[in-house]
Ligand code: NIG
């Protein structure tokens with residue numbers, strides 16, 4: 001593959017850092033206006049200002065004609081593998097049932113588990129691949145995918161093997177998370193200790209033996225797993241090499257932030273409910289606060305307190321939470337819009353949360369999340385626009401003109 005250069009880029013986002021952006025740093029975007037960017041063998045080889053551009057003669061040249069270039073979104077929290085959508089529950093909520101009431105009737109995660117157990121690996125792979133292709137066309141260039149709709153040893157392994165196949169067949173970085181503790185399955189309804197034992201003694205060792213998961217996650221929530229159970233599982237999984245993550249404080253003050261920060265989780269995700277103590281814990285730790293505004297919107301919950309987190313100098317990332325129950329979208333552009341409109345983040349803050357900090361939240365920062373020499377050439381060449389504010393402003397539309405993965409238009 002020879003060298004390719006994009007010239008006449010109106011603005012090129014080159015913010016980069018060796019650590020995730022914290023607090024006020026999120027707003028400090030570094031742009032090169034009137035810029036060029038070169039890629040070679042799928043890697044960013046150089047960039048600069050058009051004033052200093054001289055063609056090398058052996059490269060293919062694309063004229064950006066005044067459009068912007070920014071790194072692809074890094075979506076660090078998805079449940080992309082599922083067998084069926086759940087629009088009936090959506091309608092039930094409109095008629096007044098809550099997410100928790102639907103779950104208590106056997107809906108929610110258990111509904112998805114029942115469907116997933118019956119689906120074949122082939123069917124599940126095909127439907128996830130369609131969704132992932134759509135996400136890439138919307139600008140996503142790295143993705144994390146969780147298990148958690150299996151809830152038996154066999155079905156959790158099935159999900160994780162599908163994620164492994166996605167890793168092998170897609171050209172973007174894919175990270176896998178074991179989420180056996182997503183809900184207590186129906187067959188353990190009156191025997192939660194039995195399910196915890198299954199997770200610890202059978203699932204975690206089997207997942208580790210096949211090297212199927214980078215992370216372990218727990219849904220730490222009222223009616224799901226307590227703070228102590230969360231810690232117990234995460235500490236055990238860490239012994240098997242899985243880095244902790246937590247679904248924390250989505251529906252209540254669940255103790256998930258305390259659990260996550262105390263075991264050095266890479267991220268705690270959701271955070272609709274945060275106490276002053278939680279803010280303090282996040283301020284003092286390296287754990288990333290990952291906001292999932294599409295889930296808060298879709299369940300009609302309060303938005304996470306992004307401004308307070310920024311004031312407290314926390315590290316914020318943003319992700320879709322793509323799943324059939326609480327967030328049936330993989331559109332990171334929409335996530336960025338929601339953070340601006342509903343959580344008061346500036347376009348620069350939201351874009352950095354969805355790129356560089358998202359990369360750190362899934363440990364792909366050496367490859368993705370910023371446009372730096374030596375990183376993968378995964379970037380968005382936007383539609384015609386004058387500034388990056390147009391990205392969250394163009395609500396529900398695709399701001400990407402083309403998406404480049406490893407230097408090639410996807
Ligand atoms: O992140 N909160 C837990 N898990 C998902 C929802 C899963 C589902 O409803 O299927 C979430 O919102």
Ligand code: FE
Pocket residue numbers: 077078079247321323
């Ligand atoms: Fe989730």
